[in-house]
Amino acid sequence: MTLVVRLRSLGQRIFAQLDRPARVVVVAFGSALVVGTLLLALPVATESRESVSLVVASFTAASAICVTGLVVVDTPTHWSTFGELVILGLVQVGGFGIMTLASLFGLLVTGRLRLRTRLVTQAETKSLGPGAARRVVVGVVRTSLLFEAATALVLIPRLALGYGEPWGRATYLGVFHAISAFNNAGFSLYPDSLERYAADPWILLPVALAVIAGGLGFPVLLELRRELLKPAKWSMHTKITLGTSGLLLALGMLAITAAEWTNPHTLGGMSIPARLLNGFFHAVMPRTAGFNSVDVGDMHPGTWLFTDVLMFIGGGSAGTAGGIKVTTFALLAFVIWAELRGEPHVNVGRRRLPEDIQRQALAIALLSVGAVMACTLILLAITPFTLDKVLFEVISAFGTVGLSTGVTPELPAVGHVMLTALMFLGRLGPITLGAALALRSRARRYQLPEERPVVG
Numbered sequence: 098m099t100l101v102v103r104l105r106s107l108g109q110r111i112f113a114q115l116d117r118p119a120r121v122v123v124v125a126f127g128s129a130l131v132v133g134t135l136l137l138a139l140p141v142a143t144e145s146r147e148s149v150s151l152v153v154a155s156f157t158a159a160s161a162i163c164v165t166g167l168v169v170v171d172t173p174t175h176w177s178t179f180g181e182l183v184i185l186g187l188v189q190v191g192g193f194g195i196m197t198l199a200s201l202f203g204l205l206v207t208g209r210l211r212l213r214t215r216l217v218t219q220a221e222t223k224s225l226g227p228g229a230a231r232r233v234v235v236g237v238v239r240t241s242l243l244f245e246a247a248t249a250l251v252l253i254p255r256l257a258l259g260y261g262e263p264w265g266r267a268t269y270l271g272v273f274h275a276i277s278a279f280n281n282a283g284f285s286l287y288p289d290s291l292e293r294y295a296a297d298p299w300i301l302l303p304v305a306l307a308v309i310a311g312g313l314g315f316p317v318l319l320e321l322r323r324e325l326l327k328p329a330k331w332s333m334h335t336k337i338t339l340g341t342s343g344l345l346l347a348l349g350m351l352a353i354t355a356a357e358w359t360n361p362h363t364l365g366g367m368s369i370p371a372r373l374l375n376g377f378f379h380a381v382m383p384r385t386a387g388f389n390s391v392d393v394g395d396m397h398p399g400t401w402l403f404t405d406v407l408m409f410i411g412g413g414s415a416g417t418a419g420g421i422k423v424t425t426f427a428l429l430a431f432v433i434w435a436e437l438r439g440e441p442h443v444n445v446g447r448r449r450l451p452e453d454i455q456r457q458a459l460a461i462a463l464l465s466v467g468a469v470m471a472c473t474l475i476l477l478a479i480t481p482f483t484l485d486k487v488l489f490e491v492i493s494a495f496g497t498v499g500l501s502t503g504v505t506p507e508l509p510a511v512g513h514v515m516l517t518a519l520m521f522l523g524r525l526g527p528i529t530l531g532a533a534l535a536l537r538s539r540a541r542r543y544q545l546p547e548e549r550p551v552v553g
Contacts, residue, residue, distance in 0.1 A: 123525060126162060126191075130521065133158030133187045142180035149175075152510045159517045161187035163524035164417055166283025166387030166499020167490075169506045169513055173286045184284060185273055191524070192280030192311070192417045193237060236319045241279060241311075248275035248307040255299045278307035281417040283387020283499030295390040296371045301378045308386040309346075312412030313338060333448050334424060338413040341423040342384075345407060349380030352403050362395035383407035385418040387499020394503040398485050401502065405489060408496040409465070419497030419523050421465050428458040461526065469495055472519055476512055480504075490516070495523040 137154040140146045153169055157176075160167045161184045170176075176184065253271035256262045262270065270286055277284045285291060294300035310318065317335050324330045331339075354376030357364040364372045375390050382388055383404050396404075411420015428445075432455055435443040443450040469491055476487045486502045493500050494516040505516070 126521065126525060129162050129187065129190055130155070130158055133162055133183065136183045137176075137180060139179075142177055142183060143175060144177050146177075150510075152513050156513045156517050157184065158187060159520045160499070161185075161282065161284065162191040163419075163497050163520040164188055164191045164280045164282040164385075165419070165494065165497040165520050165524075166277075167494055167501060167505050167516065167520070168284075169508075171288050172284055173288060181273070181286065185276060188280050188282040188284060189276055192241060192276075192282070237315050240315060240318050240322075244279045244307055244310050245272075245275045248278060248303050251303040252300065255297075259297070259299070274304065275307060278304045278386065278388070279311040279417065281308055281311050281385045281387075281412065281419070281497070283382075285388060289392075290389045292390055292392065295375055296367065298374055301374060301390055304386075304388060305378050305381040308381050308384060308388075309342075312384040312386070312416055312418035313342065314413030314416030314418070316415050317413055318416075333445055334414070336446065337424050337427045341427040342413065345410065345423065346380055349383065349403070349407050350377050353379050353400055356397050356400045356403070357391075360395070360397060363391040379404075380407075382500060383496075383498060384412040385420060385496050385498045387493075389500060393500050401485055401489050404500065405492050408492045408498045408500065409469070411496050411498075419495070421461050425458045425461050428454065429462060432458070465495065468519065468522060472515055475515065476508070479511060480508060482507075491519065494519045497523050 134151065134155040136142060137157055138148055138151060140148050142154075143149060149170070156167075156169050159165070172181065172184070249268075249271040252275060253264075253267050256270055257264050257267035273284075273286055276282075283290075287293060291300065291304065317338050320332060320335050328336075354364065354372060357376070358372060359365050364375055367375065378388075378390050385408065393401075393404075409420055410426045411422055412418025414422045414424050428443075428450065431445050431450065432443050443455060469488075472491045472495075473484070473488050476482070476491065477484060480487065482504050486504050489500075489502050490505050490508075492498070497520060505513075508516070
């Protein structure tokens, strides 16, 4: 009891210092990154039983905790089973959200959620109110495990019966890829990701559907569970997320399939059904999953550019996806449309969009562009790679995607450190990270005179 009391007192003192939920999120993710780095740096984590450098260990840990999937060493051949399980654990923790797990721990220990814990959970899951934290925490865990289990139950028998894998090995492969898929991580236990299954819809479709579900975001999934057949009752957030995601998925499939239709190195040598299947699969993966069924490095530069756009946008808020999020992208589109029409307010359906949300969307987009541009310029200066490849890797890291043209392992140590920081920034988001480091906000007691500069 004394140890429990001391630990609880220590936790209370720590949370008292971290008076803003955003700061707690940053510290928690940073702590998980440190723990993952130390575990992966152990000799037992590698097949050769030799310790890796801290740069490699931290890059892999960041890629896992930020559910990215970018790698500098081959996952199945370099890491031991212990190392793979550490990566899988980091992926699961990153998917749940550190604050969700912290709230679940508090729920199990004390039987109730304190107000501070609820606010912290709200910051990570972006639930609509602190009173809903208990429901969100339990819902996140149940929903995640449900989708991961359903995906694994499809993959395991297919791997065992269709490809002759022993049932134990098939179970390990199925569970690993199911967790990696739902959490949009993109880590694979195959050196070629999922290229060997390019013609198998029983592998690609369950993985793609798990990626879509995880990328929608937990608030959307929870709302769909309650009001699936009542779209009139859906919130603005759910409608925007589903509508924009569906539109981007359709456009992505059309553009990628058309661009790679005759490419002999990607879709050109496949049957028509296989081309459509892989076109759909690679339209889903830029939602920030990172699996690939064809070699991304062999795609046309135009396909890379369109994939850059999809990766930068990412998936839904409060889910396992990265990027600036589809809601941010859609809200900026509504702002532009209202300005073109000369509307005094931005309306979305039958609702008016608050001005602070418009500023937040604009700030996220511009800060994200700035981060991507800065890292791209630096990597161009220190590496011999072309702009299209460097930009692809940078956006993949920032969007926590994991797709690669193959140049990430060849980057210098400085480049790996930079991408590590970019993955951390991309997972937490520019606004969250900025809020964690900024001083306490102060309300302005007066308004300055208005003046209109020339625009355009």
